[in-house]
Amino acid sequence: MSAMAENPKQANRLPSLEKAAVWIVLLVLLALAGLASDAFFKLNYLTNLLRQAAPVGITAVGVTFVMLLRGVDLSVGAIVSMSAVMCALVMGGKPENLWIGIVASCACGALVGLANGLLIAYGKVSAFILTLGMSIVVYGLVQMSTGGTARGIVSPGFREILNGRIAGFMPVLVICLLAAVVVGMILQSRTVFGRSIYLIGANPAAARVAGLPVKRVTVIAYAVSGLFAALGGLALLARTGVSGTNPGQGLEFDVLAAVVLGGTTFAGGRGSVGGTFAGVMVLLIALNLANVAGLPFAAQLTIKGLIIIAASAAHSWIGSRSGGRQND
Amino acid sequence: MRPLAIGSNTDQRPPRIYWALIALIVVGVVSVPQFRTLSNLANVLDQSATLAVLALGQAFVIAGGLIDLSVGQLVGLITVIACMMFEAFPGMGLLIIVGCLTLAAVVGLINGELINRLKMPPLILTFGMLSVLQGFIFMLTDRSVGVTLPAITFLSNGRLFGIPVSLLLVAAISIAAYHALQRSVFGWHLLAMGNSADSARKAGLSLFALTRTAYLVSGLCAGIAALLVAGRLGTGFPNAGNGFELDAIVAVVLGGTPLKGGRVSVVGILGAVLFLGVLSNLLNLLQVPAFTQIMVKGVIVIVAILADRPGRLAPA
Numbered sequence: 001m002s003a004m005a006e007n008p009k010q011a012n013r014l015p016s017l018e019k020a021a022v023w024i025v026l027l028v029l030l031a032l033a034g035l036a037s038d039a040f041f042k043l044n045y046l047t048n049l050l051r052q053a054a055p056v057g058i059t060a061v062g063v064t065f066v067m068l069l070r071g072v073d074l075s076v077g078a079i080v081s082m083s084a085v086m087c088a089l090v091m092g093g094k095p096e097n098l099w100i101g102i103v104a105s106c107a108c109g110a111l112v113g114l115a116n117g118l119l120i121a122y123g124k125v126s127a128f129i130l131t132l133g134m135s136i137v138v139y140g141l142v143q144m145s146t147g148g149t150a151r152g153i154v155s156p157g158f159r160e161i162l163n164g165r166i167a168g169f170m171p172v173l174v175i176c177l178l179a180a181v182v183v184g185m186i187l188q189s190r191t192v193f194g195r196s197i198y199l200i201g202a203n204p205a206a207a208r209v210a211g212l213p214v215k216r217v218t219v220i221a222y223a224v225s226g227l228f229a230a231l232g233g234l235a236l237l238a239r240t241g242v243s244g245t246n247p248g249q250g251l252e253f254d255v256l257a258a259v260v261l262g263g264t265t266f267a268g269g270r271g272s273v274g275g276t277f278a279g280v281m282v283l284l285i286a287l288n289l290a291n292v293a294g295l296p297f298a299a300q301l302t303i304k305g306l307i308i309i310a311a312s313a314a315h316s317w318i319g320s321r322s323g324g325r326q327n328d
Numbered sequence: 329m330r331p332l333a334i335g336s337n338t339d340q341r342p343p344r345i346y347w348a349l350i351a352l353i354v355v356g357v358v359s360v361p362q363f364r365t366l367s368n369l370a371n372v373l374d375q376s377a378t379l380a381v382l383a384l385g386q387a388f389v390i391a392g393g394l395i396d397l398s399v400g401q402l403v404g405l406i407t408v409i410a411c412m413m414f415e416a417f418p419g420m421g422l423l424i425i426v427g428c429l430t431l432a433a434v435v436g437l438i439n440g441e442l443i444n445r446l447k448m449p450p451l452i453l454t455f456g457m458l459s460v461l462q463g464f465i466f467m468l469t470d471r472s473v474g475v476t477l478p479a480i481t482f483l484s485n486g487r488l489f490g491i492p493v494s495l496l497l498v499a500a501i502s503i504a505a506y507h508a509l510q511r512s513v514f515g516w517h518l519l520a521m522g523n524s525a526d527s528a529r530k531a532g533l534s535l536f537a538l539t540r541t542a543y544l545v546s547g548l549c550a551g552i553a554a555l556l557v558a559g560r561l562g563t564g565f566p567n568a569g570n571g572f573e574l575d576a577i578v579a580v581v582l583g584g585t586p587l588k589g590g591r592v593s594v595v596g597i598l599g600a601v602l603f604l605g606v607l608s609n610l611l612n613l614l615q616v617p618a619f620t621q622i623m624v625k626g627v628i629v630i631v632a633i634l635a636d637r638p639g640r641l642a643p644a
Binding site: 119123125126128129130132133136137138139140141143144147148253256265266296298299301302303304305309313316317 | 447453459
């Protein structure tokens with residue numbers, strides 16, 4: 001897996017077919033969806049689809065940074081749960097607690113991410129296992145605080161505003177998602193942090209020798225991932241209105257699938273927030289197609305799996321045509 | 329980046345997880361009277377058997393720098409299928425067992441073949457397969473079905489001259505895995521692929537064949553684990569294998585095998601499995617609430633991995 005980091009500059013510069021791959025897959029899926037049902041291209045349907053994508057999409061933006069750095073963050077599902085549960089608990093149904101709940105959730109998400117980053121950067125341990133352990137810890141804490149039943153009530157106004165539509169058609173949650181993507185893109189290409197991430201991900205040893213602050217960037221990346229996961233949790237809470245006990249269960253896998261579909265490899269140094277957004281949409285449209293086709297839940301699971309495999313295979317096939325990418 | 333001697337792992341001192349295991353056992357022996365009984369020891373061993381088999385299977389893929397996330401749902405699927413068949417055709421036990429193990433191995437083979445042909449990241453492919461298999465399970469049933477045979481129950485809970493049968497099974501698989509991974513040419517080639525797939529290919533190794541074999545073993549082990557699960561539960565529970573894949577990966581890594589592959593320690597994996605089993609047993613005996621147990625386990629995983637770090641890993 002470490003063999004493909006040889007040319008970071010090329011990876012950054014090539015706007016080739018490799019980067020377009022996920023968009024091609026997305027277009028094909030959209031065309032298929034259009035054939036399956038004419039409702040697909042109605043504005044309402046599309047905005048609804050984007051609205052559904054908000055929790056996974058917002059979270060995936062943060063995870064992209066970690067993956068670009070050759071890391072991985074499996075704790076985001078638990079952070080999403082924590083954020084949703086905590087926000088509802090802190091709000092307690094009182095309007096004056098609205099902002100306290102939101103800020104507390106974001107702060108806790110960022111803190112968990114910070115802990116991940118510090119342990120990974122200074123402890124030099126496998127990110128996979130560490131964030132997995134962290135997700136178990138956070139999940140346990142969430143369960144302890146809820147006692148295993150859904151508790152907490154959102155403040156009045158929270159759901160209403162986030163589920164509203166601006167100008168009658170644009171859901172606020174969609175704007176939140178797009179804002180998260182735009183912030184992610186700016187972070188990725190307009191900041192020193194973003195550029196450092198590509199360089200470190202492409203070749204950590206060289207980056208260290210060149211004097212880049214590898215540890216600091218790593219810590220920040222995980223904190224960013226935690227923060228975005230907390231925001232994703234808030235989006236999930238806004239959609240459902242009740243926190244449940246573990247609303248983010250398994251979400252980390254959807255996020256991971258979306259990020260990888262979007263062209264960010266586990267080898268780091270390649271990929272983009274924009275690609276991740278496309279990956280999220282591919283995943284969601286695939287699920288929606290299964291739903292539209294009226295398949296039972298079990299068949300939907302199977303089809304979801306097949307589509308993840310097919311989309312990823314198509315993606316890597318297109319990528320290999322452009323000569324840019326190889327997997328092991 | 330890595331030392332040249334691939335096989336150097338075979339002659340290492342005992343993996344550090346054993347210190348944690350010993351510490352845990354000392355704590356248990358000192359503080360919990362029930363922990364000291366022989367029947368409790370046998371209990372821990374029985375409960376750990378499934379994880380041990382799964383982790384040993386996972387060791388094959390991880391050693392080669394790959395990963396298999398589909399084993400948990402594969403366990404669920406095989407458990408359900410086996411129990412349904414046992415109920416429908418009680419007279420054909422042996423045939424069903426062989427059939428189920430073959431099916432599990434074939435699923436593993438499909439994983440490996442798809443990774444080869446489609447040139448996909450193993451994580452994403454086996455994650456997709458996880459979903460596919462879960463769908464299959466729920467197409468078959470959404471509740472517990474079927475029965476097990478006495479022979480299967482004997483396999484997971486029985487005693488032979490006072491020794492748990494599952495322990496004998498795990499011992500046999502461990503010895504086989506040790507020889508395959510750490511004492512055979514195949515193992516050397518697999519570790520070489522884990523170290524650097526590129527170099528291994530340039531050295532003329534068939535990465536396709538290695539990948540295929542590793543996944544075949546992983547699938548087969550999941551099949552064996554599924555029979556153990558069926559024996560313990562006595563019925564085909566569709567969610568039986570949920571999360572097993574992560575437990576297995578944790579055990580492999582705690583046992584001193586890095587996720588990027590290239591090194592492996594069967595003895596270490598067994599230590600890690602025992603460590604997790606004893607930990608869970610102690611927490612139960614101490615009557616720690618379930619949710620607190622979850623948190624404690626997470627903390628232990630983090631502490632253990634921090635304590636067991638090789639010290640020269642890149643931030644990954």
